Amino acid sequence: MARATSARHVAAGASANPRIATRRHRATRRGPVLARASASSAAPITAAFDATDRLAFAPDATVPRVVAPRGAPPVVILPGFGNDSNDYLAPFGDASSSACIATSLRSRGWDVHVVDLERRDWANILRAVGSVGFYTGESTTDPGYTWYLEKVDAAVRAALAANPGAETVDFVAHSAGGWLARAYVGGALNEVDWSKRRRRRTRGKKNGGGGGGGGVGGFLAGLLPKRDEMPRYARGREEEARANGEPSPSPSPPPEEEDDADADADADETRVVIERVPVPHPRVRRVVTLGSPHRAPPPGASDATRGAIGWVDARWPGARFAPAIQYTCVTGRTVRGRAGEAAKKTLPGYSCNSYAQVCGEGDGVEGDAVVPNAYATLPGARNITIDGVFHSMSKVGTYDESAAESWYGSDDVVDVWLDALVVD
Numbered sequence: 001m002a003r004a005t006s007a008r009h010v011a012a013g014a015s016a017n018p019r020i021a022t023r024r025h026r027a028t029r030r031g032p033v034l035a036r037a038s039a040s041s042a043a044p045i046t047a048a049f050d051a052t053d054r055l056a057f058a059p060d061a062t063v064p065r066v067v068a069p070r071g072a073p074p075v076v077i078l079p080g081f082g083n084d085s086n087d088y089l090a091p092f093g094d095a096s097s098s099a100c101i102a103t104s105l106r107s108r109g110w111d112v113h114v115v116d117l118e119r120r121d122w123a124n125i126l127r128a129v130g131s132v133g134f135y136t137g138e139s140t141t142d143p144g145y146t147w148y149l150e151k152v153d154a155a156v157r158a159a160l161a162a163n164p165g166a167e168t169v170d171f172v173a174h175s176a177g178g179w180l181a182r183a184y185v186g187g188a189l190n191e192v193d194w195s196k197r198r199r200r201r202t203r204g205k206k207n208g209g210g211g212g213g214g215g216v217g218g219f220l221a222g223l224l225p226k227r228d229e230m231p232r233y234a235r236g237r238e239e240e241a242r243a244n245g246e247p248s249p250s251p252s253p254p255p256e257e258e259d260d261a262d263a264d265a266d267a268d269e270t271r272v273v274i275e276r277v278p279v280p281h282p283r284v285r286r287v288v289t290l291g292s293p294h295r296a297p298p299p300g301a302s303d304a305t306r307g308a309i310g311w312v313d314a315r316w317p318g319a320r321f322a323p324a325i326q327y328t329c330v331t332g333r334t335v336r337g338r339a340g341e342a343a344k345k346t347l348p349g350y351s352c353n354s355y356a357q358v359c360g361e362g363d364g365v366e367g368d369a370v371v372p373n374a375y376a377t378l379p380g381a382r383n384i385t386i387d388g389v390f391h392s393m394s395k396v397g398t399y400d401e402s403a404a405e406s407w408y409g410s411d412d413v414v415d416v417w418l419d420a421l422v423v424d
Contacts, residue, residue, distance in 0.1 A: 047387050049366075053336040053348040057388030057406040057413065066418040068109030073168050073285055074159040075105055075421070077114045078152060080175025080291075080392070082399060084119045088174075088409070091393045092402050099393040099402065101172075101409025108418070113159040113169075115151050115177075119399065124148075128306060139306040141180070141188045148180055149189040156283055168285035170421050174408065175371070175391065178292020178329070179309050185280045185287060185325060186316035280321035288328045288420050290408035291368045291391045293358050293375050301360035319380030328420035330408060331376035332368030332389030339363035350396055369396050384417050 047055055077088050089095060089102045096103065102112045128134045128144030141149065159169050173181040183189075296310030297303050303310070319327040337352030339362065351369045352362030359365065359372045367373050370391035377383040389408055395401040406413050 047333075049336045053338050055334050055388045057334075057386070059412045060416075063415050066108060066415045066422060069422060071165070072110060072421065073166050073170050074111040074113060074163045075172055076152070076155050076159050076169045077101065077112065078171060078173035078177030078181050079115055079117050080177050082119060082122055083174070083392075084117045084121075085114045087393060087399070088114045092400070097402075098411040099407060099409065100411075101393075101414065104409065104411045104414045105172075105418075107411075108414075110421075111159070111163055113155050113162070115148075115155040117148075117151060121147070121151075128308075134306045137303060137307040138311070139308045140311045141183050141308050144306070144308060145180060145183070146189065149184050152180070152184050153189060160283065168283055170286045170288070171284060172288045172290065172421075173292060174290045175292055178287075178289030179294055179312050181287050181289065182294075182316055182320070183312045185284050185321060186278070186312075187281065188312065188315075278316075278320075280325050284325060286326045286328070286421060288330065288417065289376070289378075290330050290417075291332060291371050291376055292329065293371050294329070294378055295375050297358060298360045302357060304357065318378045322380050326420070327378055327381035328384065328417065329377045329381045330384045330386065330417045331371070331373045332391065332408065333366050333373055333385050333387050334390055335367065335369040337362035337365045337367070347396065354396075367391075382420065384420075386413065386416055389413055 049055060079085065079088060086093075089100070091097055091099050094100070098104075102114060105112045124147040125144045127147070128139055131139060131143065133139035134144075156169055160166055171181045171185075293309065295313050296305075296307070319325075335347055335351040337355045338346070338348035339352050340349075343349030343352065347369065351367065352365070354370045355362035355365040355367055355372045358370075359375050365372050365374075367376070368389060368391040373385060386408075388406065389410075390396070390403055390405045391407065393403060393407050393409060395403045408414075408417075
């Protein structure tokens with residue numbers, strides 16, 4: 001395989017193109033070319049593909065080993081489509097493998113938990129076959145992916161239970177786990193927006209003018225979400241508290257907010273309007289996605305999720321909850337897709353077909369051999385591109401054969417992106 005100088009590109013803010021770097025910095029030794037975000041723009045910094053349409057990963061000794069700070073939140077790994085827990089805990093039965101992401105993170109001080117999945121669990125996506133959205137291309141995450149989100153919720157609970165002092169977890173989400181992480185953070189498990197209620201005062205008719213009734217008790221009750229609107233993690237804590245004879249942990253009413261323009265309005269001529277303000281899951285601090293497709297294919301292209309990924313991206317677009325939650329998207333620039341008879345049964349030919357399933361085209365498209373770079377980033381997130389890094393620990397097209405190449409979770413790769421869990 002041809003060797004090439006690897007490159008790391010970091011883009012922040014609204015830019016969704018991971019190939020656009022904003023400041024050039026060349027290492028003084030042989031190794032990756034680094035690009036970090038700044039306010040100005042510059043020409044893309046990339047290693048050139050040669051006739052093989054492949055790039056190799058070249059580790060950079062100048063990239064420091066990232067170590068978990070004292071009190072770091074536990075990490076929950078969200079598996080990709082078709083993967084099971086062991087692919088991250090002990091790939092191919094070997095927890096000591098350099099491809100084992102859990103071992104790499106634990107050796108750096110993190111407490112790591114992996115969503116409990118078996119490969120056969122993915123057959124549960126067929127639950128969506130009975131829904132209208134499956135045939136119209138307007139599916140949501142329910143019912144096809146609700147089972148996955150429930151397993152994520154269980155992993156979050158387990159991670160926090162194992163770390164009594166922790167209040168939040170960090171997500172490291174691989175492949176499809178990335179857009180499903182965004183769904184979980186937004187509240188898709190509940191099928192409604194998990195919201196805090198905010199009051200604002202607006203002009204209305206005297207005595208409320210249809211603003212509701214029920215006295216103070218009814219008013220306060222209206223500020224709290226109904227039990228069937230509460231997220232499952234909140235309902236679970238409520239049930240546990242009731243069983244232990246403890247006070248309910250349901251959220252308290254937020255403080256009143258007044259518009260300055262109405263501050264001097266007569267109280268009898270105002271009414272209270274309840275606004276729903278979407279907030280992220282309170283138990284998730286950061287989201288790092290590794291080779292995750294974040295957008296639906298263009299119109300006319302086949303969508304394997306039958307609309308679910310597009311629903312997530314439309315409902316919680318980009319880095320929806322930043323800066324409350326920090327988003328980092330990592331993508332590998334490794335194989336350039338190649339169409340045509342000569343490319344059949346080659347890695348560029350396979351990649352071309354895979355890219356086409358994600359973005360509608362594959363010839364000349366660059367990515368990690370499965371997901372195109374342009375679809376693996378988010379506006380508003382910190383976007384990192386690494387030359388020569390493959391999509392998975394498995395050989396492309398398989399789950400049971402080692403890739404024998406560096407992937408996002410390889411021990412010589414993780415330090416390139418792991419500071420996303422450390423840097424503010």
